[in-house]
Amino acid sequence: MTRRIVEKTVRETSVLRLQDAEEKVEAVLRDRLPLRGEGVEVVRATVALTTDDETVRAAKRVQRLLHEQELDELARRQVKARADFLREVMFADPASARLYAMLDIPERIGGAREGMDVDEVVRRLNEWSPRSRWVVTAQILYDFVNGLSESGREDLLKIVASAIATLGTTEQADEFLHTAHIAEDPLKR
Numbered sequence: 001m002t003r004r005i006v007e008k009t010v011r012e013t014s015v016l017r018l019q020d021a022e023e024k025v026e027a028v029l030r031d032r033l034p035l036r037g038e039g040v041e042v043v044r045a046t047v048a049l050t051t052d053d054e055t056v057r058a059a060k061r062v063q064r065l066l067h068e069q070e071l072d073e074l075a076r077r078q079v080k081a082r083a084d085f086l087r088e089v090m091f092a093d094p095a096s097a098r099l100y101a102m103l104d105i106p107e108r109i110g111g112a113r114e115g116m117d118v119d120e121v122v123r124r125l126n127e128w129s130p131r132s133r134w135v136v137t138a139q140i141l142y143d144f145v146n147g148l149s150e151s152g153r154e155d156l157l158k159i160v161a162s163a164i165a166t167l168g169t170t171e172q173a174d175e176f177l178h179t180a181h182i183a184e185d186p187l188k189r
Helices: 002-011 018-032 053-088 094-102 118-127 133-146 150-167 170-179
Strands: 035-037 040-042
Touching (some): 002 018, 150 170
């Protein structure tokens, strides 16, 4: 009878906390004593728990692994929260980015690195914000080009290469055509 109570109570307790387990068992026994059954009455019981070294080592390994998993999960949540914050707050507009960079925030939690040119970072963020003229222009061009036939796309690329050759250099136009996989020289059209 007493053994069943002890085994049930100990099952819910870590082997790394034997003293706590003993106290818990003694409290449960105190509440249930006296026990009667099978011609026996138990009025008092004392419990002394022990465990072997290998079990303690195994429990410590399990505890350490669980702790490492918790730390890994915490690190993943922190990285996600930081990325969300940077995307939604800092990169929302140039003023927020500038203010954030001016604050004395340690680098390890997202502050600016020493020697970082904050104005340059803000300028670049502004260039690539979803409302910047270059991003809007690129989206319009992308949609336009996707609406063209394959031969229409090739003609457009040749026109752009010709403009590059006229406004820039022939080397740039050649590089553009090479990247676009078009062999024709725009200046020989």
